Amino acid sequence: MWSFFHKLGSPPWLYRISGSILRWLLPLTIVALFAGAVWGLLFTPPDFRQGNSYRIIYIHVPAAVVALAGYYVMAIAGAISLIWKMKMADVALRASAPIGAALTFIALVTGAIWGKPTWGTWWVWDARITSMLILLFLYLGIIALYEAYDNKEAAGKACAVLALVGTVNIPIIYKSVDWWYSLHQPASIKFTGESTIDPSMLYPLLFMITAFYALFTCCLLLNMRAELLSRERRTGWIARLVAESR
Amino acid sequence: MYFDSFQAALSMDGHGTYVWVAYAITLAVLAWIVIAPRRRARNTLTQLADEARRQEGAAAKAKGEEVNT
Numbered sequence: 001m002w003s004f005f006h007k008l009g010s011p012p013w014l015y016r017i018s019g020s021i022l023r024w025l026l027p028l029t030i031v032a033l034f035a036g037a038v039w040g041l042l043f044t045p046p047d048f049r050q051g052n053s054y055r056i057i058y059i060h061v062p063a064a065v066v067a068l069a070g071y072y073v074m075a076i077a078g079a080i081s082l083i084w085k086m087k088m089a090d091v092a093l094r095a096s097a098p099i100g101a102a103l104t105f106i107a108l109v110t111g112a113i114w115g116k117p118t119w120g121t122w123w124v125w126d127a128r129i130t131s132m133l134i135l136l137f138l139y140l141g142i143i144a145l146y147e148a149y150d151n152k153e154a155a156g157k158a159c160a161v162l163a164l165v166g167t168v169n170i171p172i173i174y175k176s177v178d179w180w181y182s183l184h185q186p187a188s189i190k191f192t193g194e195s196t197i198d199p200s201m202l203y204p205l206l207f208m209i210t211a212f213y214a215l216f217t218c219c220l221l222l223n224m225r226a227e228l229l230s231r232e233r234r235t236g237w238i239a240r241l242v243a244e245s246r
Numbered sequence: 247m248y249f250d251s252f253q254a255a256l257s258m259d260g261h262g263t264y265v266w267v268a269y270a271i272t273l274a275v276l277a278w279i280v281i282a283p284r285r286r287a288r289n290t291l292t293q294l295a296d297e298a299r300r301q302e303g304a305a306a307k308a309k310g311e312e313v314n315t
Contacts, residue, residue: 052258
């Protein structure tokens, strides 16, 4: 158990293992994303009330779900780097912010495009949408805060604190559709009780959510590798890596 | 397949533009978050390889001068 943590804290080990994971996970994820998109776009029945516009659900919901999950990853990484000063946790925090920002952006934009034919408007200052916009600003804020410091150790600390403070927004996003009267529909998939979505739509949706999780994992590893290469550029293992690749 | 023709799949009873534009934007953003870190890693590696080559060159030159004197 402890040796695993030791390895996890070792940059060369993480670089090597992430390389061998990405070699099969990334192609598999890309194929799954395309397959899931085709499934949702062409092989599912239309919604009885919304018609075909609902097909945006197959990218909107996975992007939103994983954008929130990404925030957990970032906040937990922040907590670990603050408490145990683990260098790799700081790398993970820095690596997850741009992916989270991109996924939140996708959720907001596809939501706006879905809203136009369904609600008749691109945007409303509704609780769910506004709290998602705050999530986007939190992600962007962490990226900007990191860049603002010359001292990267101080930058990591400040970002970790901001990430932890920002977690207050997460339950607000989850509960926003129940707490406030909202244009946004409540969740159709429930862990407890019966889901209010037909299996013919549920399965492709769950498939896409899984594929988006896999993509998040791939991008997290890719970003961590890029970050490790640039942070550890003066170390022996990178010099050996460069020598091997020449 | 749910749609009868390619045309029907494109128009989606009037919702086609919304749906296809949403998917296109998503594809573009996802492609970017996969490509950007790979490019950054490759740039760092080529930069370090260049540095190593330059250092080797400088070392060889210094050695050569030593022999001459």
